[in-house]
Amino acid sequence: MSKRTDMTDTHNWSGQKLVSTDYMLFEAPRTKHFMTGSEVLKEAVKRCTVDASVSYPITPQSEAAHLIGELWAEGYVGVYFRGENEFGVMSEVAGCSMAGARTITTTSGPGTLRAMENFAMWSGTRAPMQLVLMARGINSPLTIQPDNLEVFYLLESGMMIWYAENVQELFDMSIAAFTVAEKPDVHVPIVTVVDGFFVSHTREAVELPDDDIAIEPYDPYASPLPPIDSEMPPGRFLRDPFVMKSNYISYAAHASWQFEIRSAVERSVPYAKHFLNGLVHVSGDEDAELAFVACGTASQQAKEAQRELTKLGIKSKVIKLRTIRPFPEAELLEALQGVKHAFVPEFNVVGWLANDVKAKLYGKCDTEIIGGPRVGGGMSMPAEAIIAEVMEKVNG
Amino acid sequence: MALDIYKINPEFRDIMPQEIIDLEEKATWSVKMEKARGIKELPQSKELLEEHSLCAGCPEAAALRYVLSALPVPEETVIVNSTGCTSLMFPHIALHTVHSLFGNQNAVASGIKRVLEWRFPDKQKDVVVLAGDGATVDIGLDYTLQSFFRQEKITTICFDNEVYANTGGQESGMTAKGQVFKMAPTGKKFEKVPMWELAKTSGCHYSVNLTASAPKQVAKVVREAILIAREIGPTYINLYTPCILEIGLSANEGLGEMKDQDKGRFEFYKHVSPEAEAYLAKCKEEGLL
């Protein structure tokens, strides 16, 4: 087993040369591989000098969690074990993060909902760990299919939420995620979402840097709250829970802390822009009056629809949101300039993304936001379904 | 880093209330130790500010002082607590403590302990869980037992007051059968959970049931439990700290109640595994006990 104390100024405990995240993502030479989302997450974690991970099986994220366990067995990850259930796991990783570890875990659907109380606690304690969510439908009835309703429940948890479209994006995003979450002026947890099966189980071509390099370790002493390691004076936040003081202090402190968490998420914008090459990616016809606003696999399907529409002589563009929290309001508004109708295709029946886009843009642009098409329960969303929705608008 | 991190910033020293200064100067820190520190020093020492918001005479406050006096190295100890009356005391001690949610204390402690071992392989850092009976045995039972199954090297101390005190007196799994409390208006229907036995069968190397009537006894048990947790595996202490408010006693009657229960539901019980026994003998030889 490796020892964390084996780390030197230039190499981590597993002997990988330490590099900056910029070098890892933008400069290191890459070679082509063919892998699934689960496999690529292993490759990302391997290059991230990760201290700790706690796992629990649930389809479709189990394989990713196994592979992180393999990394532990191979000496790349410091602490790894299977917890008792997702509530326990999310508390265990909170403990890991509070004690100063770069920490990652993964879950899906029912696991996310089981763990719910922890997520607000994570952001409240400013613990910068990463949750990779491989979205799956939630019960009842029982389903294991890719439906991303679970993301809705996380929207106001105070965590950052990024959404990767494919295997390559999952690799790059999950590396950038640690770096942005750990910035001292951000320092909140981050959720990296992919659609289960569509990304976790699909094999795609990816470009990866060599695995003899890894990003710099997490520095817990640059945290806004001191780590719980008896090496720094204890943080007043944990020592003096506000409820123990007067009601007035309690109201004031709680409210301002809640604002501060949301502000911290907003402060991630410049970092996220840098590492993600922008919070939205636009493709298709720049001057189109029709647009699709989507994230994850839905944006892939929208791109296909966009190409088909071109053949029919209809111009359109796809605005892919790469971050959901922070919500990329300014960039979305810019991309929507000149757009008359914007469709929001989604893999869930409630249309949380359409609702969020409408709420965020209310009174700020003239584009009509049309929620749909939507599929639920893991159905696929063929381009024809999207086109049918568009044609109805165009013709009707 | 140890003791230095608990020292008051010199810039603020002149505006600090005397009791905060006392918390630094008069607590029984291990590095100040000329002779074995502990319970004997308590009358002259200070680990807990009196301004805590427990009821006057609540035995939990005294019991916490016994526990703090018995920590082998307080400056290298992390205490994980949970929501409830017990958590009201932690803002008033000097050490590193964590409050996160109600019932998840053993899960959080597991993560902390494993990472501290990973980050500081050459240092001894103790992780102690201290929570109420509702937190330990009802809502958190899964996480309590699972941490025992996994052989986490932590000490779990349950301040068993046999009731959900902080929410106004509801019956818990640790309440005696027949007792009338809120949510059991006709009396509790099932027996008090023998948590100390569950701890034993779930893999604790040391499990004790006792009251907080005898300070020395409490301190001895706490010290032994923490030492065993360092080297051997999980340890459990079930400590009776009656909720005088909910059973209708006055501020000076807690001790009498505990003494009565020394012969009742909290008759002294102790399980020590053979490995732990051997280790304790070794600790005695080395003067750690």
Ligand SMILES: Cc1ncc(C[n+]2csc(CCOP(=O)(O)OP(=O)(O)O)c2C)c(N)n1
């Ligand atoms: C998830 C959740 N459920 C319920 C509560 C309400 N609650 C707060 S303290 C408490 C009782 C604590 O009882 P116990 O652990 O025995 O500690 P005591 O107050 O008796 O010291 C309860 C039920 C909560 N805070 N969180």
Ligand code: SF4
């Ligand atoms: S309610 Fe009971 S347990 Fe809580 S402080 Fe008062 S006496 Fe102690």
Ligand SMILES: [Mg+2]
């Ligand atoms: Mg209680």
